[in-house]
Amino acid sequence: MRPENYQAVSLPSSNEYEIFIGPNHPGIEGNYAFKLRLDGDVVISGKADAGYLHRGFEKLMEGRLWIQNLAIVPRICVPDPVPMEVVYSLSVEAISDMEVPERGQWIRVMQLELSRVAAHLFTFGGHAATTGMYTPMFWGVADRDLALDLFEELTGGRVYHIYNIPGGVRRDIPAGFLDRLENYLDYLESRQNDYDNLLFTNQIFVKRARGIGVINKEQALEWGVTGPNLRACGLAFDVRRDDPYLIYDKLDFDIPIIDEGDALARILVRRDELFQSVRILRQIIKHLPSVKGPVRSPIPNPLAWNVPAGESYSRVESSKGELAYYTVSDGGPKPYRVHVRGPSSMHAVQVLENLAVGARIEDVAQIMFSLDACPPEVDR
Amino acid sequence: MNKLENIPVQAKSDKKRTNPLARVFDELIQFCQSRSMFMLHYCTGCGAIELPPAMTSRFDMERLGIQPMVTPRQADILLVTGYVSVKTLKRVLLTYEQMQSPKYVIGICSCTVNGGMYWQSYATAKVLNEYMPVDVYIAGCMPRPEAVIAGLRRLMSNIENGKGDAWKDYYKRYDYYLGNQQHLFGDDWQTPVDVIGEAKFYGLEGEETYGEHTKILEQHQEPLEAQVMRVKL
Numbered sequence: 107m108r109p110e111n112y113q114a115v116s117l118p119s120s121n122e123y124e125i126f127i128g129p130n131h132p133g134i135e136g137n138y139a140f141k142l143r144l145d146g147d148v149v150i151s152g153k154a155d156a157g158y159l160h161r162g163f164e165k166l167m168e169g170r171l172w173i174q175n176l177a178i179v180p181r182i183c184v185p186d187p188v189p190m191e192v193v194y195s196l197s198v199e200a201i202s203d204m205e206v207p208e209r210g211q212w213i214r215v216m217q218l219e220l221s222r223v224a225a226h227l228f229t230f231g232g233h234a235a236t237t238g239m240y241t242p243m244f245w246g247v248a249d250r251d252l253a254l255d256l257f258e259e260l261t262g263g264r265v266y267h268i269y270n271i272p273g274g275v276r277r278d279i280p281a282g283f284l285d286r287l288e289n290y291l292d293y294l295e296s297r298q299n300d301y302d303n304l305l306f307t308n309q310i311f312v313k314r315a316r317g318i319g320v321i322n323k324e325q326a327l328e329w330g331v332t333g334p335n336l337r338a339c340g341l342a343f344d345v346r347r348d349d350p351y352l353i354y355d356k357l358d359f360d361i362p363i364i365d366e367g368d369a370l371a372r373i374l375v376r377r378d379e380l381f382q383s384v385r386i387l388r389q390i391i392k393h394l395p396s397v398k399g400p401v402r403s404p405i406p407n408p409l410a411w412n413v414p415a416g417e418s419y420s421r422v423e424s425s426k427g428e429l430a431y432y433t434v435s436d437g438g439p440k441p442y443r444v445h446v447r448g449p450s451s452m453h454a455v456q457v458l459e460n461l462a463v464g465a466r467i468e469d470v471a472q473i474m475f476s477l478d479a480c481p482p483e484v485d486r
Numbered sequence: 487m488n489k490l491e492n493i494p495v496q497a498k499s500d501k502k503r504t505n506p507l508a509r510v511f512d513e514l515i516q517f518c519q520s521r522s523m524f525m526l527h528y529c530t531g532c533g534a535i536e537l538p539p540a541m542t543s544r545f546d547m548e549r550l551g552i553q554p555m556v557t558p559r560q561a562d563i564l565l566v567t568g569y570v571s572v573k574t575l576k577r578v579l580l581t582y583e584q585m586q587s588p589k590y591v592i593g594i595c596s597c598t599v600n601g602g603m604y605w606q607s608y609a610t611a612k613v614l615n616e617y618m619p620v621d622v623y624i625a626g627c628m629p630r631p632e633a634v635i636a637g638l639r640r641l642m643s644n645i646e647n648g649k650g651d652a653w654k655d656y657y658k659r660y661d662y663y664l665g666n667q668q669h670l671f672g673d674d675w676q677t678p679v680d681v682i683g684e685a686k687f688y689g690l691e692g693e694e695t696y697g698e699h700t701k702i703l704e705q706h707q708e709p710l711e712a713q714v715m716r717v718k719l
Binding site: 137159185250251 | 535538542543569628
């Protein structure tokens with residue numbers, strides 16, 4: 107509407123006003139908007155405005171073959187695509203009673219953990235940038251790129267891999283891949299001290315992030331918080347340990363917990379998780395050469411593949427939280443219904459709306475990044 | 487006092503100026519323009535994930551003189567990174583019309599070319615250059631940072647050779663673009679920017695600037711002079 111055609115509405119005088127953050131805003135992660143009602147610089151209420159990235163995924167998947175859906179599922183969550191492929195494959199395998207060979211399961215876990223490392227490195231940078239520190243962003247993106255190089259060697263794609271299929275993974279790992287993975291892990295551990303000095307124990311950052319956006323245990327359970335955000339509230343729940351899938355029950359790892367529940371606790375939990383992932387990857391490097399056998403079990407002709415009728419609920423732990431697919435098959439060549447339970451839709455909508463109340467306007471972006479929500483996954 | 491219409495605007499003619507000194511000056515200006523571009527990346531979709539690697543130390547877009555800019559009014563390039571849903575496309579158009587000319591649009595990812603992965607989706611706009619003129623497309627799902635930089639270099643060489651003038655097309659064929667926008671958003675679609683007034687001011691009116699769709703626009707929007715033209719000199 108042109109300003110000339112705009113009729114101003116007169117309201118009783120007050121200190122309250124409304125502003126938009128986003129959708130095109132440097133302090134917001136992706137294409138997502140947030141409408142704030144402010145009194146001075148204190149937020150009275152916040153309203154999430156999602157839908158800018160809506161593509162109708164659940165409907166699109168009903169119109170494609172089971173195997174064709176593999177190409178679009180990783181696009182639901184862009185920074186962390188591997189759990190999407192794996193959980194879709196797991197749900198199809200559960201419906202059709204398919205066994206995944208053990209070597210295929212090990213390779214899947216290796217990808218999942220490498221993807222978690224990449225996603226967490228990306229998050230640190232984004233969170234630090236909201237407080238005005240840009241060096242962690244440069245470092246995080248540069249170190250993430252080395253993980254993407256490994257993915258490229260393994261799968262052929264930097265960001266979207268489409269490497270997992272129902273029944274296993276597409277092909278075996280290339281020769282010498284585990285050595286290069288180990289070099290990368292050595293490099294990451296050598297950077298640990300630098301990262302601590304730059305970000306995690308840096309008083310500039312710590313004073314800014316402490317006490318911002320506090321979630322207590324009751325609220326966390328009520329709002330459906332999962333993943334690292336839940337573990338930052340002192341609740342030790344991790345799908346990898348409590349409902350093990352693939353070969354996670356054979357691996358030895360800790361679940362980092364911090365009790366505070368604020369933005370600082372959330373980023374410190376992610377830092378600890380990053381190095382737990384490095385620990386898991388080292389176990390995989392040790393065990394994978396001794397696991398022999400095929401990496402995938404045969405599937406019928408994928409273009410005429412009628413998955414038997416049935417339904418399944420499969421869940422994995424992605425870097426954002428608990429990710430689950432509810433899949434229904436009516437015995438046809440296409441899924442009858444697929445529902446995606448993404449962690450971000452809880453974090454970015456109801457948790458963020460509740461946490462914004464009472465916060466100051468400069469902290470809203472930081473709260474949003476500390477929850478590590480992924481807008482494409484909110485809208486789907 | 488001269489009327490504003492009589493002041494020569496460089497965009498008014500497409501021909502090169504004949505005076506050799508003026509030509510050297512124009513070429514110098516074009517060279518400088520292509521070497522210092524501020525980029526507004528509207529993160530409409532997945533492609534935004536390959537921009538941080540392209541902007542930071544590994545691929546380092548800044549060595550080409552390209553830097554991110556936070557406001558549309560100071561930006562030269564609009565990067566549309568990925569599929570545009572209908573709700574996003576409204577915001578992209580508002581952003582584009584606010585930018586100062588000369589302005590350039592780069593469509594990244596296959597989704598801006600022809601719909602890409604989401605060709606059958608009910609929620610996305612499929613072809614970006616039906617709604618705004620696009621200078622360079624970078625295809626791929628998603629294009630690597632090297633491809634993004636190659637596309638930007640293509641745009642730089644276009645500007646240097648005086649070919650980066652897709653933005654004039656928005657004024658010359660405004661009726662076409664407005665018609666596609668109205669088809670998507672409904673007949674009461676309007677933006678705060680007076681595109682026809684700007685076209686008059688720059689002397690960029692074409693035969694297709696006016697048409698049936700601009701008539702629909704005029705029904706619910708009073709004709710308006712460009713802001714600058716109302717300033718008394």
